[in-house]
Amino acid sequence: MRVPAGYRTRWASLRLLWGSSRGLALGAMVMLVADAALPSLTLVSMGRAAGHIPGAVADGVSSAAGHALWWALALAAGCFTLSMLRGPVEDVLSAAARARLTAVLQERLVRAVSAPPGIAHLEDPAVLDRLSFAQGEVMGQQPADAPMTLLQTAGGRLGGLVACGVLSGYHWWLGLTLLAAWLVVRRPLGALVRSRVGTFRAAGEPLRRSWYFLGVAWRPQFAKEVRVFGLGEWVLDSYQRWYTEAMRPSWRTVGRLNLRVAGAGLLVLAAYGLGAGTLSWDAYHHTVGLRTLATMLPMLLATMPVGSVTATDFALESMLSALPDLDGLEAALAPPALPAPADPADPEALAPAAVAPADAAGLPRAAIRLEGVGFRYPGGQQDVLHGLDLELPAGTSLAVVGVNGAGKTTLVTLLARLREPTAGRITVDGHDLADLDPAAWQRQLAVVFQDFTRYPLTAAENVSLALRHDPPDPGALSRAAERAGAAELVEGLANGWQTVLSPHYTGGTDLSGGQWQRLALARALYAVERGARVLVLDEPTAQLDVRAEAAFYDRFLQITEGTTSIVISHRFSTVRKADRIAVLDAGRITELGGHDELLATGGQYAELFRTQAARFTGPASTRRGRQ
């Protein structure tokens, strides 16, 4: 029999709880029984106590009837106390389950998105939609709360069913009528909840856009421009516009369902009218005692949870809907399985032998080679790189220059195996990069990206992060800082290497753009100190002042010493000391050679170099200098 997806997900969420803590799962089951039994038990015991009141009043509290009242009151008080304790106990259990399951789910999520060696999946809108659903970001509900919420709502629902059963003990048809009425109203109410959740799910991208604008309103990185350009109102309007766009498609459906809910609601009202009317009729004709009356009247209301739908049901559906997203991400992002080795006993077996990726340790010893490398971004209209052929002998430096958008950074991402070429291949000492273990290859690299990360950690952690498994080596830290021109900067920090580089934490501070850039360079050089063999610097001097840039130029040979290095820069003073310079133009290498050689050729490099040099030596700059 095929189990509907909703039930499979519910079952999966319970398995998740069971798998992460048997104790919590058993505790939750006990609470489910309590939720199911205690409301009716409390009402029955209270009704019983009420039924003893006339006898106790007539015969006195010391009489047998009085004793019966005391016992009944004690039982009712016990049940009531237990009922009152349910909420706090469930809160404690839910908090513990949330903490444990959040850790489990977050770990799975982080592993799933970190599994691919590249970054293309993180730019795929479908993956990003799933990611934000799996995190519970879009719905504002934590998937980790799903199992406990599920058990609590199930307990409530069972409690309503028990109340219907108790009412059926009074008039068999009354409990059944209320149950039937609630089941009728539950259908459109359930559909309403599912449609609402479906609306959110169908609108991943507009919702992500609307949340983005909400973030712009309060995240520190946007604060300056929001104020200076007066973007406050626009941010709010944009948030509302995208949210409305996301929700609009569901309005008609919701309207229709609301009408059905209202119709079914009348049916429930009629069923309650029937119940209350029957009790009144019986009371009027003295065919019902005080005990039954005191029990059954409130019992009518206790049937509500069997069919009513509240905000908790919407929250539960939202939480549950996130679980398949996590499974889907794991399946979609898992590395492809190695082909099974052929069965040597089976001569017909065609499966190739499993090939483990080659180890990249110690590479390159000879050369990195680009062989007809081309690249087009997913969904892009044209190639960004076209048939690049280039050799980078180990231990030499190559500078790549070119105008904005020429493809320089894209080339770096291919070399770092963050993206795969769409044509041709890159080899390292003859091994196709695609056959190397990506993580092992990436450990051979030390890269300063153009948009490097500013970690809110200590200066020492910022520099030694790539080798965080080893304790930071003070000697290597100092040497890296020295070569990156960051030694003075670290010395000047309040706590030296131990200063936290973020004003968002107590005792923390921030650095200027250029200071951060030196630290990012020190991070790469520290990785080189500890064994990385390829140094890639993408715009390493873009934020440096003229003096720091000149110092970088002076230290270029020292910085790149012992590595195979690639430097990308628009500042020609930064690149001219490289062994070779490649000019990249619209994704093609148009010139290649040493600085003097390229100047002599009189091509694009020479033109760009002279244009830049003229800014510092020409009459205009001289004039400006005199002012």
Ligand SMILES: Nc1ncnc2c1ncn2[C@@H]1O[C@H](COP(=O)(O)OP(=O)(O)OP(=O)(O)O)[C@@H](O)[C@H]1O
């Ligand atoms: N993630 C991306 N998705 C789609 N296209 C991209 C992406 N990143 C870059 N591009 C496109 O690829 C081309 C090359 O970009 P790239 O960043 O490699 O240029 P660049 O030479 O490094 O430029 P710059 O000197 O401005 O840093 C550009 O036309 C850009 O629009």
